[in-house]
Amino acid sequence: MTGETKFEKLLEPYHIGKVQTRNRMVKTAAGMFYQKDEYVSDVQKGFFEALAKGGVGLLCVDSPTIDYPQSLMFPIQFRIDDDKYIKGFSELTGVIHKHGCPAFLQLYHCGAWMKKETYGLPPVSASNISISSDVYGPTSEHASKDVPRPLTITEIEDLVDKFASATVRAQKAGFDGVEINAGSNHLLAAFLSPLWNKRQDAYGGSLENRARFLLAIIQEIRKRVGRDFPICALINGVEVGGGGRGMSLAEGQELARMLEAAGVDAIHIRFYWYGYDISVLTPEIVFYPEPHIPLKDFPKEPDWSHKGAGANMSVAAEIKKAVSIPVIAGGRMDPELGEEALRQGRVDLVGFCRRLMADPELPNKVISGKMDDIVPCLGCLQCMSGVFTPVRCRVNAAMGREYEYTFKEAAKKKKVLVAGGGPAGMEAARVAALRGHEVSLYDKETELGGLMNTVGQLRGVEFEDQPTLIDYFSRQITKLGVKINLGKEVTPSLVAEIKPDVVILATGGVPALPDIPGIKGSNVVAGPDRYYSPGDYLKLLGKRVVIIGGAIQGCELAEVLVRQGKQVTIVNTAAEMGEGMAREIRARLLWWLTQKGVAMMPGVRYEAITDKGLTITTGAGKRQTIEADTVVISLPLAANKDLLAKLEGNVPEVYAIGDGAEPGLMMDAINDGARIAHAI
Template sequence: MSRYKKLLEPGYIGKVKTRNRIIKTGAAMNYWHKDDLKMNPKVKAFYEAFAKGGVGLLVVESPIVDYPLGGRWPQRYRLDDDRFIDGLKELVEVIHKHDCPTFLLLWHDGPWQNPLFPDVPPLYEGPPVGSYPIKLDTPLDFHRDLPRKLTISEIEEIIDKFAQAALRAKKAGFDGVEINAASSHLFHNFLSPFWNRREDDYGGSTENRARILINTIKEIKNRAGKDFAVSVIMNAIELGRAFGVQDDKCLTFEEAKKIALLLEEAGADALHVRSHWLGYHVGGFLPDYFFYPEPPVKDFPSLYYAKLHGKAANILLAAQLKKYLKIPIILVGKMDPDLGEKALREGKADFIAMNRRLLADPELPRKLAEGREDEIAPCTACGTCLDQSKGMERRCRINAAMGKEDPTIETSRDRKKVVIIGAGPAGMEAARISALRGHEVTLIEKEPKIGGLLDLAFLVKGPTPEDVLSIVKYYKTQLKRLKVNVITNKKADIELIKKLSPDVLIIAAGGKIVTPQIKGIDSKIVLTSDILHKQAKKYLKIFGPRLLYLLTKIWIPIGKRVVIIGGNLQGCEIAEFLVKRGRQVTIVEEGEKIGQGVVDFRLALLLEWFNKKGVSIYNNAKVLEITNKGVIIEKNGDRLLLEADTVIPLAPMMPNEELVEIFKNFAKEIYVIGDCKEPSLIVDAIASAWETARKI
């Protein structure tokens, strides 16, 4: 009997019966293209995984309803014409064959800047459109361009287009639609008094500002039928204090409650509750990232739940609205099964919406139902699924199958003896996939426990927003369940490999630490990566990562003024760590930009925070020499001394080619994966292992 009784019981949204109370939200994954008329295999595989995994209701991400004004990137399906119906029918059939109900998400990007991203060509030339010409000049939001005010006839056309799109969704077989009137999309742009300063039928009073959304719901019901479900996502509060705007100038909870009642009266079948921070776009739908690196406000309103640093941030808002509404309330905001079950039992919500946790493990609902919650792959909240630094298509750090046309792991016809050297992320994933394939697997790790450098990563990153130690916990469970022979505290040598006599040898022993060649590198104020690693490992063995992380807030053997040479991911994370421990930090980067390897939206938040904290950044700077007084650099032809008590020079890790040479003749098949082959990120290491092991 599962302990998630409430979470797993069926529910209703309108006439639609859900399999349980878990809803997969319609977040954009961008596996399509605006010119598609058919469903590509990648899209089908992505959504089928959730349907097979047992989710209660599956919401499919939003096609462009009003092309081109309603979109900002080409990696979206379209629904502005009947010719797109057949393609969606294919997808609905894939979902329905698993008896999973599905809604189609509809939204309009109207007021968002155009182009949205500097490296993504716009769908049209011209300004964005909105309720009124208001913009925000900040890199942390999507409103740098002044929108053109929509005319009344254009508003009515948009209402008509949403109704047409909903009818097309019904013809494609969807069980309902969900309208996204949250975040800072077009509908919210009308609902909010901060954005909407019109003085006509669509502005002014609460009822007027809600008119576009109310009329859209009514028109959908009129055309698609009253039994065709319509759910609405809405900000239950909009807060301006982080951007220097008074909260009462924005959408207050009291007014949001009034709007919610109007939506219910108009025919909405459910209300999906979110919140929004003016000027901090990501913090609205990823509430944990409003707290990264530190929250921009000290005081939170009473209805915003801040105690868990973003987890269940909207729970009090949802609970309050549930007191007034008869329709179901959907709660979202870094929810997990335990928080969800508790919220349902306490009557604070009727459904629990998730995205990132289901991306990490689409089988989460089924595993809960079968009492296998310890086998659920963890979402570490790394933000990779929102990263666009390597393209618009989304990836998942822990779930390398996401976004693949064929995500299946099949049993191999030939059982082989597979030996893996190195139990970091790549080695652990290679062991898991090899065992799933039916092979006899041995994993060798020279350290006393598996995980590679994840303990060290946790020491720098801390427990929030991303808890990398959950990766180790997950793999420990998986490797034990799959009966992988794990050998720790043992360095792989020729004698051991000969004794094991593998058919397949996978080398995942990590990259080589390199010390940059800089004049004065031997100075007494220098702490190289090698020294840092050795010192950290010594104390990690004594105290463990969680306690040592806390102890570093009391004392670390690093001077007050620190110069970090190298501004990539590692340099930025060390800088964040040191600033939080009261150090005055300077970053020197030879290239044009800092932050290579940092998830793009995280980098924007981090740079804003660095600026507030007084971190000095010298890009396009050449390091000439390290002295006992600091670092001498050349910048724009000038020679500068950056005074420091401690200098931390960083260099990219290098592939570990020596190990490959040593073991190249000890197995019929030899593969090199992870940092050992090409030093990169955790997501790349796991992906490398997944791709390699599933072919063995």
């Protein structure tokens, strides 16, 4: 079946007001921290141009500040509160429109998220409830702890003007529409929600009162930009959890009707779940490693049939019943789920964010039926882990470097030998081959993937399907004509025989062994690596296991061992557990490990390993022995430059990349592979 027939609905052009979308895929907004200062940056232009070129139907640019400095959620944020910023936005819409893609600009006010330390001002909100308070429930660790000041009526009226003025600037800059973000838990959502809004004036109490601020903004925008400039409103269709004190679905429907009557052209729906330390934007992670509560007790409004993917669809479908304007919803959607939701009439447009970050060409690949060429987004949430630092994608090294990594033909075609078929080596081979080099790849193992294989086999594929990434790389490098030689180790004599112009060493790191008396004991086992089958590895371990190392390696191994029924303790010299893990994933895994009775001991000193177990000195200075049958060393790998030393001076160019050069995360390895292959 071709892309056109299988994804008939998804690929159909649509419209929001008078704006035509190329298809029904919408790139939803994402704060990327790509600006260096208050102006639109070239990095932003590169990022959005790649998306526009990739064929998405409509894209939404993330939110500049409309109210400086009161709405500064991050220390460095681009701005649209003055006409001097219009030029930068015009350049941005120019590069997007060049590829025939319409663009909306998302506008929001961060409200209670602002930190006093950022600009010396307390945050503002509907009422004096902190984003980190018990009312809200546990939230992201970088949320403001400050108690906000309720806005005065004059300030509300002033903000109505600021939203409308920002929209006029967006229109002047060539945007095709705006999305007013009144969802999640920012300022406008705080007014809409009965849980946040405790006001006694005309802006609190009934839904009519709580919606007054948002509706005034919509009406003022409409007055200033005319009937034909589309306005989309992003709202929480329902707020679940919070003891039933949030906005109900019936209120969500009523709000949608009010917005339509006020002149809104489309509604973007998400649900909001109070009281859980989950990212409300990515509901699938509530299933990792296990849900907090039994599935039968989950709120009924979201659709949990795909483990969080498409959870917003059922809520959107209910909102759609209340209005006649287009309804958008996303959330871990893929083309198949999107097509299904459209055919079922649950939504009119489907939101995609992370899958387009992993592969901005996804829409074009769907159109041409090249589904196998889509770079898989692993759902790993590394992209949500930085705190106000440029967002990077684990699998797409070019994201945020689009103008730098142009994949241009190499000036001189070289014979490139890549040693190692892990993520760094495969990405290096892929990019080098794309640039026209003659590439061969060797790995001493009989399959590609390196450590990803072990991780995939041990952890399974339900969360972070790493084997799909191996398959993707394998297909791509095969198609590109890379000569793959498995079961063959690269040695100086092999290199002398092949005579490459460039050798890229991506052979991985070596296990790091801490200097502890007893480390060579028979009860000590290294962390799982590619040389074990998972079954064989698990057989090496007794019932009671102490894991030395509480970074990502140790914590993820603990998850596997708990699932295997082991009794686990994790010890770590660092003060924090879970270093290297994506923020949300780390929070959930550490919570789960605690629930499962895993003792986690950060800040310890290792003293000795004996046949009784591991002796440590705790952070409080207490010496104690943790009894265990097996002590597992699960520390970050160490660099391995042996082969590099042997080859240097004997080949024209030789580079070590990935863990072998500097141990890091999979994202670092892929980045390193791309970096070197773009440089040769």
